Amino acid sequence: MARTDPAAFLPLHKNRFHILLSLVGCEQHGYGIMQDVLQQTDGAVRLWPATLYGSIKRLIEEGLIEESGERPAPELDDARRRYYKLTSLGRKVIEMECLRLEELLRAARKKRRQEAFE
């Protein structure tokens, strides 16, 4: 049974989080996602092909991303590439995960401020 409650997917694994994040607001193919993640993390997270596609396959099965029907202009397109986009469930999941992380960060900062004060 596919899960429909976004909260059920939290917390997200690091790789899945970065993949979903790179798809926010745009559609990407696998190589694009990889490059994006590399940039987002200043080179700290490198998704190797098998890892990347293993995660992508499971995200598709869970209904968080889907293949996009739209293709770029023919002169830029490569027929072998597939483009992926967030589903509405995927969007909710990444939003909730971001909120969760912000909460965590806020709590951590507060603690640090207290320590500095003392």
Place this chain on the structure above:
Amino acid sequence: MNRWEKLCLAIYSRLARAYPHEFRLICGADLDRLGEDMVPETWRRFGLQGLVRLLANTVIHLPFEYLAEFRQDAGYACRMLAKSPIFTSVGIMSLAIGIGMCSVILSESNGLLRPPPGIAEPSTLLAIRSRVSYPYFEQYRDRHDIVASAAAVLRPVPFAVAPSGGASQAERIYGQIVSPEYFRTLGVKLAAGRSFDPAAEKFGAAPVVVVSERFWRNHLNSNPDVIGYRLRLNGRMAKIVGIASRDFLGVWPWNPSDLFVPATSDPSIAPELSGDPVHQDEMASFQVILRLRNGVSKAAAEAALDAIKRTLDRQKGLEPNPDRKGLEISLIPAGTFSLVTPEQRAFIYTTNVILWALVLSLVCANLANLLFAHSSRRRREIAIRLSVGASRARLVRQLLAESILLAFAGGLASIALAFGITRIVSSLRLPEAVPVQLKVEPDFRVLLFTLAIGVIAGIGFGLFPALAATRTDPNPALKEGSRGALRRYRRLGLRNLFIVWQVAASLMLLLISGYVVLGYRHTAIDPGFAVAGLDLLSIDPVRGGYSADRAATLLANLPDELENVPGIREVGVTGGVPFTNLTADRPNTVISTSEGNDGREIACPAFRERIGTGYFAALGVPLLRGREFDKREGHDVAPGRAIPAIINQTAARTLFGVTDPIGREIREGHLKFVVIGLARDVRSGFLMPKPVATIFLPLTAAWFGRNQAQRLTLLVRTAPGRDALQAVESELALRHPDLLIFDVQTMQEKLEQLNSFIDWSSSIYVVLGALALLLACIGLAGVTAYAVVQRTKEIGVRTALGATSGQVRRMILSEGAVLVIAGSALGYLGAFTLSRVFSASMETFATTFAMRANQPALLAGAPLLLSTLAILACYLPAARAARIDPVTALREE
């Protein structure tokens, strides 16, 4: 691209193509494309190390993807199985019962053949098949070029055991009388103290004893300072010199032993040593275990020992037995739980392997039929999935996952069942006079093996239907009801052969279990005398320290002494315990007379029983003619005079026909008897359906002296409604404080114990028979249903051409009937052959088979029952077939 990049890309492409079909469907092309992008970039950034990392990442993820698919398959299989609960439960049940029963059958026999605990290197331990006298044993033992070590054992030997100084009642504990080399030969380590030593154990030395760890725990309160402590054995003091290692209960612990006494002890410690068997050449009462020297073959040892025996025989002036050809010494493996002769071993293996193979083949045939039927129902589903792009391999894997899951579930259930059954078996008390350690444990090797066969059967029989189902072209399969080209009905098709075998194997199991069950049921005991109000007490005056004369006097007076106890009506004494073991009342002698009707010498095999006064009165079976033994017969008659004897009706009829036997003379060897009484036929053992000719002889002092009588039993007939056992026990304890009393029970309890054993033994076969029926029905119904589904179109065509529903029904039924008849015929033949094989190899089977093999109820009933059920199983799908609407069947052509 340089050559490293090219090489890396080539390997990468290969690896990417090896990913599972469904993975490739979703992102296969993308994965390939990404590689092309990544390889040059990785080389640029990280060099060779990066390329290696890229490939490693691809390799590592490969098995995980397959595993993920497998998990999906298993989940899907679980859901599919849950969706068809009848198919699933029937499959699991037949596997569980089949594998469970098989494991129990094999575990039970392996239990007898398993190595006994506490003995070193059991596989090299041998025993001389026949019993041996002690002086001969010493000669064998001293042939050091052949024999590494050897020991003599006399067993089972009961001891009356009381703690030293304690006034408490003695207890009867079984042990062994052994030669001093016993522990060394067996390689048994002692937990404390010393073992026996040929140097220390001199003839006639003060008695010493080694006790088992179990005895030390249960009777000596695990006292660590017990070495040197004295035990009262049969009225004599014996010093404890050692405690055997944990779990060691003697060689062949089927009859567990707790006390080990050297054979060199003073003979007064055990009546078994009276008559000095240690120095007597003629008393072949010892069993010999030995280990051969390295490099000596069994055959060479047998020849060498045989030569010694012949030389000794010649020296003693013994004539060699002219009938005996070949070697007189034969060595058999002895490192087993119970001493099993090679013939018994062969029997155990053949019987069990045959039963095992029958049950397992039934289960397999059944599973195959079930899976075929199941997959045929899912043809459309498979076709749809094939047409939307599922790979054939994946579908086969999925179907296989279902059958493997089924096999596993069945296997697990069977393990639970095997544990349950073996627990029940182990809790049973066998009706034997000597304690028996019946501890059946599921043998894990057997369980694993049977489980493996079940799983292999699941895979094998799951694979064929899966391959067949996925081979179909989806197009015609998707058209409702269409089955592709019309196929000819194949009479000798694989499926029909399965059915024939199933019917045959079921009938074999049914008939064989029927023979045994009816045979056993018949032996359920109706002793032919009033059981209520009859109590049994066993006493052992010899081990209570009574001399033979004193014991005879005791026995003569006991009835009078006890008759004064309130509530007691009659008291009788017997040398054997009625219904104590499986072989009681087998003929053990031959009696003859020359005073028969026509003056010719007539002989008949007979069972000899020693009884005291009042035996028949206590049993409640008055003599037909003549009188019982009285006190006079407790003492021996002068040599040459005839000994008084009582015979039963069967013996009288055989020897004297219809004439009066009283006063006639009969002989047993050179002994002469005169008949003083004629008793009614009464059974005292079981498995012997007909009364056996029996001669009752008086219990005399001389007999006590000569024989190592292990017990005497008092039969106490009480007044109705009185429980006088307690009173008898206290009266005996008061009058004879040193008398050992044991096995106190009512006759009713004795018979119930025996009957529960019979019930249990037969219920195993009832289950086996029921299982055979159940499996056959399931299989037949499944396969007929499958056949009908397969032939829907053909039936549709026939109906469209004018066949009536009755004709269709008849066609399906008659085809089924042919198979059932063929199977029945084969089953008859098989059962007949098997019953001969079993009878030839074991007497118990022979008796039960002989009794029941010609029972018309069974011979006609079993196949009738089976074929009725089988035809019914065929009828249901046939009726469904007859209702097929030709329009529906032919619509999608």
